């Protein structure tokens with residue numbers, strides 16, 4: 734099932750998206766999308782509604798340095814344990830919402846990533862049981878002010894600006910995430926292309942590691958790291974991250990005045 738969130742005629746609605754591209758419909762879910770959803774009976778053509786970020790996260794926990802070729806391009810060493818950091822939930826935006834480059838940075842990079850969305854409260858989840866903790870998967874862009882990240886020595890400012898965590902277009906609940914193509918396009922040119930099978934720490938290991946540190950709540954989002962090919966975006970460009978079997982997340986880039 735594809736689960737999303739839309740701007741509905743009377744507010745915001747969780748929806749299940751059914752049907753193929755041309756005539757897909759967004760069916761309104763009563764209450765929340767966790768567990769087995771029930772439906773209100775209202776639906777809209779997907780082409781008539783605006784998709785929002787598919788979930789409201791209490792936190793976004795991210796893995797750094799999780800593809801060997803990206804570690805190499807950054808000039809670092811592969812860590813034994815996953816390196817994690819948190820992006821504030823206020824950095825989340827949905828599809829088509831502009832990524833805003835702050836004036837304090839002169840280099841804002843895209844980082845295309847697969848994201849896992851947590852489906853239930855959980856702690857100390859063994860890797861073999863990670864699937865039971867996950868609602869589904871979506872697409873993320875771990876936008877990073879590279880110069881500020883490097884200047885600060887830690888990553889909160891460089892990765893925490895409003896709009897620095899585009900998510901979407903929806904959550905795919907029925908997909909095996911272990912070997913999907915992940916691709917980033919800048920103004921249509923492919924700048925990152927890899928496969929999720931090349932992660933250093935796979936989804937199970939990531940869930941086990943993070944949940945050994947902190948309780949995860951329904952809707953929390955785990956970013957699984959970016960492959961090689963990271964690079965800067967400038968105002969006026971458009972960036973798309975595509976994960977095979979999930980969808981395409983596209984955002985324009987603007988400068989904050």
Ligand code: MG
Pocket residue numbers: 795796797844846875956958959
């Ligand atoms: Mg990243």
